[in-house]
Amino acid sequence: MKLFHLLLLMLLLILHKPIWILASSNIAASSPGVAVEGEQHQMDSHMKMIIALAIVSTSLGAVLLCVLCFWIYHSKFPSKPSKKNIQSSDAEKGLSLAPFLSKFRSVKMVGKKGCVPIIDYKQIEKATGNFKESNILGEGGFGCVYKASLDDNLDVAVKKMHCENHFAEREYENEVNLLSKIQHPNVIALLGCSSNEDTRFIVYELMQNGSLETQLHGPSHGSSLTWHMRMKIALDTSRGLKYLHEHCYPQVIHRDLKSSNILLDANFNAKLSDFGLAITDGSQNKNNIKLSGTLGYVAPEYLLDGKLTDKSDVYAFGVVLLELLLGRKPVEKLAPAQCQSIVTWAMPQLTDRSKLPNIVDPVIRNTMDPKHLYQVAAVAVLCVQPEPCYRPLIADVLHSLIPLVPVELGGTLRVSQVTRQVLPADPPENSSQ
Template sequence: MVIALIVSSASLIAIILLLLLLWIYQTRYSKSRNKSFQTSDSVKGLVLGPILGKFNSMKMSASKGSVTLFDYKALEAGTGNFQEQNILGVGGFGCVYKACLDDNFQVAVKRLDCCGQDAEREFENEVNLLVKIQHPNIISLLGYCIHEETKFLVYELMQNGSLETQLHGPTHGSALSWHMRMRIALDVARGLEYLHEHCNPPVIHRDLKSSNILLDTNFNAKLSDFGLAIIDGTQNKSNIKLSGTLGYVAPEYLLDGKLTDKSDVYAFGVVLLELLLGKKPVEKLAPAQCQSIVTWAMPQLTDRSKLPNIVDPAIKDTMDLKHLYQVAAVAVLCVQPEPSYRPLITDVLHSLIPLVPVELGGTLRVPQPTPPMSPTSLPAP
């Protein structure tokens, strides 16, 4: 018995020593692994992890991907210390800059200078949503950075800027043909359909407008700026602070605070009118008087004799009139004052697909112009 006790005690001590050695090894390995991560290329960054206690909810390293934590010095150098010449646009809480990182990798950097609750909430909301969303018509969030009181969001760079700049900027829509405008509308509808029908739970964008529709090198459109987006069904929408942009906000949300996916459909209808007419959502008539594009256009959209005369001059007489009437009819339905009269975005999507050429992502087959006959091919008299 004494021998058995000695043997069992020795075995127990050996097991304890072995476990202790394994624990020491694991601790040292873990520390060295973390150190190697921290000293790796700061531009490539770290897989999304805990940064500040209040942002622990952002740890969800997304089933479809992950987000990078960028080093502030890399963003500072890539934007030339945030020079004015690198500004791509100006938003409610700061500017968006063009940045060139290592290996000539170009990105867009949104700088959030405000440190109020609204800016904090929008920053966290955008990261939480975009880390889980991957769709060809929704902007890709590459990463983020927090430096003192300033926060940064890093996105893929969209070379052709916003739809607002293309339509209402120096070129006044001259770069956008009729078919390209219909493809942009189709892209936006596809992005919204993904949010409304394929996200679980559904997402309401809440700030759809031409400045939040970005265009890549080939004028493919992507939805951006999800700071105001909400997840449908998880919040009491009647208590949500009224937000949005004048001209795009649906009347029931503006007057009664009622928010549904049909609110996004209304904003889509306004964007469709911008594409069709080349006008801003709200035009100033006098120093203290404005008129919305919906109010101005509605009586003429349903009049086939007047409609061709109000089309954007940049595309006037370049489309099949039958298609023009169809698009106008879709826009009229989308901006109906009563939400129940508006179509679902899926119905809008299916109505636009036949109006977009096959090579641009639709089903329309555009007949090729017949080349003129050469004299040698003419029949003999």
């Protein structure tokens, strides 16, 4: 409203200026001692000035009036950001991949798949040492991931996919298509792709610390992951999921979130990977898609009824959070024909403050603030609720984790140094209240 009043005042001042000039000229004309010819000449010049100023002030007034109308319209009807623009801007970000690879002269590109560079297969073969076994970084459903050196200064990861059937081919196409449109600090970066007969290759940025699964359940058994580092990984993962759920259009549901698909770079920054099973809301009928996923991470409603929503990813995130907290695998064998999920085993103890400290991963036991431990356990319990409607949105999970992560690791917790507050080995019974 202040802007409206200011513009209106300016408009009135401009439109009334010729009247002031005319009045001043009349006063000058009535003064004694002025010659008649000079008076006539002065009146003519004043009239011309008045006409010119009237034209200019009217034009300026019209312009200001148009600006005023435009401002009033947009203040009442603010323009909404087009969701289509989000998609197109993501696609434009994908175009930056080709210039990135072009910096390395030794990288031979033979074409493009959409906006994704196609790298010469022979170069990929050479870069992986002819797919040497010692270069294997991990293994998936349709093949292995290899470490490759495309250039002296460019180490990458190459996923080799055997696409003899249409399921594998569809996963390849789906992953390349989605990752070409996504660029986020907590989502793996796609650098290129390639093919050779029935084999497909996807080239990613190299994640030096491998997968979260390897860190937690491999030879080191989580010894490199402190409590704060684990909370940072959980926070990074939730940020990546929030981007997929709330900032991508159409919404992206990962559908195969698990610790082996959370990769860690040299600084233990976590990034989501493996988008072969991901779906976009609206791209297909989610209730009629083939049941896919990994045992232990699949949400109950998807497993039983085929219902798939963003809350399915939240359930899988809850399982990952339990892995970080307890150091256990999502499914463990009790006997040759019996298995037990981490959710079934942990749920009764997660809500009991007298039992919770004793089931925490021994590597981090007694290294965190007890209040923070109870908070994380409460978040995990909510995420793995059987009913999707009781699970939080990933944005709510994100906001609950931020205060638990030190500032230097991406959160808001301010600590001069990592303090260790020892949990009591056997808390009093009334401490659970």
